[in-house]
Amino acid sequence: MLAVTETPLAAPAPVGDGNLVLDLLTGLRPESVPLWAVMATSALIAVGLAVALISLIAMFSTWMERKVAGHIQCRYGPMHVGWHGWLQPIADGVKLLLKEDIIPKGADKVLFVLSPAIVLASLLGAMAALALSPNFFFADIDLGVFFILAMTSTTTIGVVMAGWASNSKWSLYGSMREAAQVIAYEVPLGISLMVPLIVAGTFNLREASAAQGGWYGMHWFVFQNPFMLPAFLLFFTAVLAETKRAPFDLPESESELVSGFLTEYSGIRWSFFFMEEYAAMFLYSAVGAFFFFGGFESPFTWAVAQMAPHTIDLGETIGTLKLLGEGSLLHNLVAVATIVVKAFAGVFLMMWVRWSLPRIRIDQVMTLGYKYLTPLSMVCVLGAALFELAWIRFFGGAS
């Protein structure tokens, strides 16, 4: 199918001549330090950055969630710590760190301790594939989306482990529901993502983004194919289920299962699950932004890319730094801003849905997943593919 469409991609944006951190470190490296040490340091810095990124995202998201929920419910939300409570996540974090770490008596200690780590680690792995700008990314993976989907579904193992290890009936219910739900919704999630993948012809996030740069940065995939919007709705619904957000928050379902798989967790371990949830929301929203809403591309990014290139020389070790024009520092910054804004718009949408809708029952979750989302997403894939073929047949070139 991809061969037929002849991948209507512009050439991928020139990716910086290599890893920025690595370049910097290699440039500064004295002769006595071996190359592998430099590479290891660079990897550690990248991991540190990713952890920091997850924490930042989670902190901002919790604050945002509380504000959105508050204002939807005619109240303020946190107001006292900092301006409109923006430092509240830090206060919460300190509180969670200082809380007593309780492991229930009958719990399976090893699994109980291990499961938050697995949850967070798998998400950290998924984060690695997320490109933040054309030249800033942790790992440029050709099968980027595939990798992200695979890694984020690994969190389920952690959740199931948590539920089992807690030795609580409510936790067990939560984890079993999570397992059933994720299995049911992986399918429509993947299939609905096939629609933009057909048009993009690549799994790579940056390449997909670059393919949407036309029309003054507004040639987004949603505007390219009539099946794209329904596909996005399906994708969004599946993402809600994957990230355990209301109306699919059955693993936690507060009014039924007390707190689901989190019932026995407290303190920092609990916050790991929490961070995972918010980071996963951000990650999926970013994937949605990459494959439906233009990725880095927006009129602003386009305008910066059109500027006349301007470079400054920073000396021998580092080399030249591009300030304006395509692939420059400003271009990257605008791209980062674009993707972050788009991802948080998705996160906001999820919060809005959460505070508007009731929860679905478990059998309805299964029905929705297997009987509605899966067939409908298949219809979308088929329709999108036929539309692309027809377009090429009658108009030539891609839509």
Add this chain to the structure above:
Amino acid sequence: MNATAKYAKNVWDGLKSSLVGMQITGKYLLQKPITVQYPLERLPIPNRYRGIHYLEQEKCINCLACARACPIDCIEMDAVRHGKELEWVSFTLDYQKCMFCELCVYPCPKDCIHMGTEFAFVSYDRSEFKHDLLSFKGMAREAKIRMLEAEEKKKRKEAAKAAGQEVADEPESDADAEAES
């Protein structure tokens, strides 16, 4: 309704009602919240609010009407009577028991016990909830003066009685006492 139509209707209903719900919540998202930031700003408390009691001690005559009206017997009062005047020892209300029903306020013959607008009564120690409503203990200054005067008068009267002048003095002293009280 055949299966396909039902399927389509389910999808349509689900989408539409979700959007309606989100429209309503979205409307409130943009409006100003209705709550207040409590310690910084407070809602007005109406006059009739049934909060912590206050006592007009000068008026109170230690008649125990409020204590009798109380369903849970949380009012206890103690005063020593010196003739017509009272020396207050205690007038306690146990706020661990009190249920703020206001039944104690109505039977009062002198209308001297009221419920105030104060409500935040917090303590780490339970014993502090046994709250003394007295603004002063012992005897009021005016009451003391009145009592001394009355005693003096009584002494004078007795002295006069002893001297055998009781007929002339008695009506006068009664009138004095009434004027004072």
Add this chain to the structure above:
Amino acid sequence: MAQTAPDSKQGASPSMSLDEARVLPSGEREFMLDVRTQDMELNMGPQHPATHGVMRILLRVDGEIVTGAQPHLGYLHRCAEKIGENVEWLQYLPYTDRYDYLSSMNNNLGYSMAVEALMTGLEIPRRAQMLRIICAELNRIGSHLIAYGTYGLDIGAFTPFFYAFREREWMMALFEKICGARLTYSYIRIGGVFNDAPPGWLGEVERFCDVFEQKWVEYYDLLMENHIFVKRTADVGVISREMALDFGLTGPMLRGSGVDWDLRRDMPYSLYGEIWKDGAFKIPVARGEKGSLGDCWDRTWVRVMEMMESIKIVRWCLAHIEPGPIIGDVPKVLRVPTGEAYVGIENPRGELGHYVVSDGGKVAIRVRVRGPSFVNVAVTEALMTGTLLSDAVAIVGSTDVVIGETDR
């Protein structure tokens, strides 16, 4: 428990005995060759978000399916009836606030009317009757708002709860202005009410009615018409007409099963007979709109519709209220003539009956309370068996149980 059916041999493998075929609540038989499963006992409550207080429901579950349920009551027992035999007539009034703390006005009214029934010759002034009805109906709105909001919470929608509390807050502010308390009012006294409405209060009630009518539409759209909510509640916990009568259900639970019975109309008390004759209000009776008649949706629908009817009653009273005395000729030390009386009134949850016996003294010799929640909650056991765990929560929520009243 296994059932043997004549055709069951065809599906079973020869190595397996028929006793191992377990019958699912749907009627299907499940054949398990090697796996032996065991039902799990699950304590829902007394500390659980969905039990509205401290009710404990002992569930027997097979996975997500509830195979047995047993409500346990008594965690909030405070000897309310016994207290009634030990305190004076008027002193019992604050205790009536506390059994159904969401509708204290109605409780006050019920108890006061039971005592008034014994006091022959006591006439309650018309203004007092009007104020009583205004307060009782406003309280009914507040109570149904909680029922609606917490039901949303049980189903998983948080926001309707806050919207309901927003209006309830205003209602409580109104009560705060007229009687000084926000939850335990003790406002309706034997013989009348104990405070006249402060100046401007009736106007504010009118404004409340105006605003509430607008907000009510939002309540309806936000939750009642929501597809997920409908799917969660329609055809869940169906109480048939006969079952409702057999269990002695009253109030919205009964009308939710299609039985047209409301004490305000059928055994009119206070001024309700006059208001009904004036055609000021209707009795909403469920019709099984979204599913079968008598499901959880119907019961919630009855409550939501009743709020509007209460508004109409309040409006009628506001239009007809006139100045006058607010309390009848009641002696300060109340001695109730010898006799016994039962008065049932329509509480937000059903028939609240007070049975009082007097020997002519200052203290009742018996006070008995027929709490609607206590009777209504009995039906959960029959409804829960064979449903999903989530449905069990929905069923408990739809009974709108107030534990203070079941346990008293």
